[in-house]
Amino acid sequence: MTGVVYTSTVVAAAEPYQVAIVDLDNGGRATVRLEGPLARIGQRVEFIEERNGVPYYRFA
C-alpha cells in the first residue's frame, strides 16, 4: 500500500514518534505511524507492516 502524507506531526515524548494521516492511492485515508523525520505534506510513503494493530509506514 502506498500514498501521500495529508498531514503529520512528531510528538515530543521521551522517545519522539511521528503520526500521520495518509491519502491512500487506492482511495480512503489511514491514520498511521510514520518512520523517519518530520514528513513534507504530499510526500510519498509506503506501508511496512502492522504492529499491535497499528499500520507503520516509511518514506517511499
Add this chain to the structure above:
Amino acid sequence: MAMKPVSVTGAYQTAFGTFADKGIRGLTVEAIHGALADAKVEPGEVEAFYLGNFAGPSFVGQNHLAPYIAAAAGFAGIPATRFEAACASSGSAFFHAVQAVAAGVYQTVVVAGVEVMTTQTTPVVAEILAAAGDAQTEGAAGVTFPAVFAMIARRHMHQFGTTREQMAAVAVKNHANGTKNPKAHMKKAITIEQALAGKPVADPLTVYDCSLVSDGAAAVVITSNPGAVRVRGIAQASDHVALQDKADITTFRANRLAAAKAYSMAGVSARDILIAELHDCFTIAEIVAMEDLGFCERGQGGPYAISGATCANGERPVNLSGGLKSKGHPVGATGVAQIVALKHFLESRNAPLGLAQNLGGSGATSVVTILERVH
C-alpha cells in the same frame, strides 16, 4: 409549539487551577450556590439539574455524578442528568437545558459543568483526553490531543500559509486577557518570542499553543422568567470523531452547522457579534473557529488573529476571559464557564450581543450560543 424566551439569571465560576482538594462535588456545589445566589433563587425552586462532565469516572473514580452533586447542592428529588460530549460536555448540557425550558417543560433549572484533572499525572491526563478521539484508529497509533491539533495546524499552514507567529498571537492575547481575570488559572502575560520558543509538544505546537490542565466548575441558572441576559440563538451539531473521516480538517463542519442554525434562530449574522468566547483548546482552534463562525474569510484566521482585531481593545474582542489558554480548561466545566464569562462581559462592556462556541474533541461536537443583553 410556541417556544418561550430563556434567560440566564445567575452565573458563577469557581477559580480555575489546582483545586483537587475541594473534590468534584465540593467544587460543583460552590459554583451552583454561587449561581443560585446571583439569581436570587432557592435550591427548592430548581426543577431539574443538567451536569456537563467529561471523565469524572477516569479522573476521580466517581460515576453517577449528577444526583451525587444535586443532593449535596440541596435539590435531591429532581431529575439530575450528566451529559458527556468531550470538551463540549457542559455546552451540550446547557443546550439541552435551554430546549427544555423553551419548550415549557420546566421554568427554572440549573446547569453546571465540572472537571477535576490534576489528580492524575500528565501522561495519564493525555491518555484520558485521547479517549475523546477514535480509540481504534487514533488512540492505538499514539495520536494524543496535541497531535490532533498539530496535524490540523500543519494542514492549515500548508493550505493557507498560516504561520507560527499568527498562532502565537492568539496565546499572547489570551494570556494578556487572563491577567485581568481573578478566576484565571494562569495570570501571566507572555511575549510572542516566549510563545515561539516554548517547549515543543507536537510539531508545530509548543506548550504555549496548548490550553491548561485545570480543576474547576461553573454553573448558571436559566429560566423562562424575564431576565437581563437572554438566549437569542443556540444550536448543537455533530461530525465524525476521527480526523481521517473528515473531508477537510482545516474546518470543523459541526462549528459551521451549529453557527448557521444559531445565527438563523437569532436573526443575526457574524458581523453583529461584537464579543465572543471561543474554544481555544489550542491556538489553531481559535483561528479555525473564527473562520467557521464567519468572523473572517476562510483561510484568513491567521492574519485576522495577528491584526489586533480580536484584542481587548479591538473591533471584536475574543476570549476576554483569557480563554481556555489562560483562564484554564477543566474540560467538563468549559462550556458553562464560557456562558458565565459572556454574560459578565455583555453586562460590564454594555454590549448588545455576544457568542460562545464550545468544541468537543476534534470537532465531533460543537455548541454555538448567542446571548443578548435585554434593555
